[in-house]
Amino acid sequence: MAKNNVSKQKIHKAVSPEVAPFDDEERELMESVEQGEWRPVKNRDQEMAAARLRARATFRKDQRMNIRIAGRDLVALKARALAEGVPYQTLVASIIHKYVEGRLTDGGSARFKSLLR
Numbered sequence: 610m611a612k613n614n615v616s617k618q619k620i621h622k623a624v625s626p627e628v629a630p631f632d633d634e635e636r637e638l639m640e641s642v643e644q645g646e647w648r649p650v651k652n653r654d655q656e657m658a659a660a661r662l663r664a665r666a667t668f669r670k671d672q673r674m675n676i677r678i679a680g681r682d683l684v685a686l687k688a689r690a691l692a693e694g695v696p697y698q699t700l701v702a703s704i705i706h707k708y709v710e711g712r713l714t715d716g717g718s719a720r721f722k723s724l725l726r
Contacts, residue, residue, distance in 0.1 A: 683697075686701065
């Protein structure tokens with residue numbers, strides 16, 4: 610078996626009873642791997658180096674921002690961050706990043722859309 614392929618043993622270990630069941634996306638990914646739809650890239654080391662550079666540039670935090678928000682919003686934000694398992698500052702940075710990248714969805718809220726106009 611090729612070095613980049615996932616072994617059946619690893620897959621079995623991943624679905625063992627002590628691990629939470631997969632969600633639909635994870636199950637679809639596992640089926641794709643098992644069906645051999647994944648192929649290694651030809652220039653793996655170059656691709657990894659390029660990906661690392663992009664990641665460093667993307668996640669470099671070189672600016673500060675101070676804001677004032679309602680106390681109840683901060684409490685709710687911290688609770689949400691705790692549920693997600695991340696520091697609340699990281700959650701805020703992620704939300705802002707997704708917004709500026711156009712990937713933050715509003716869930717169809719007309720009020721939210723009116724705020725963006």
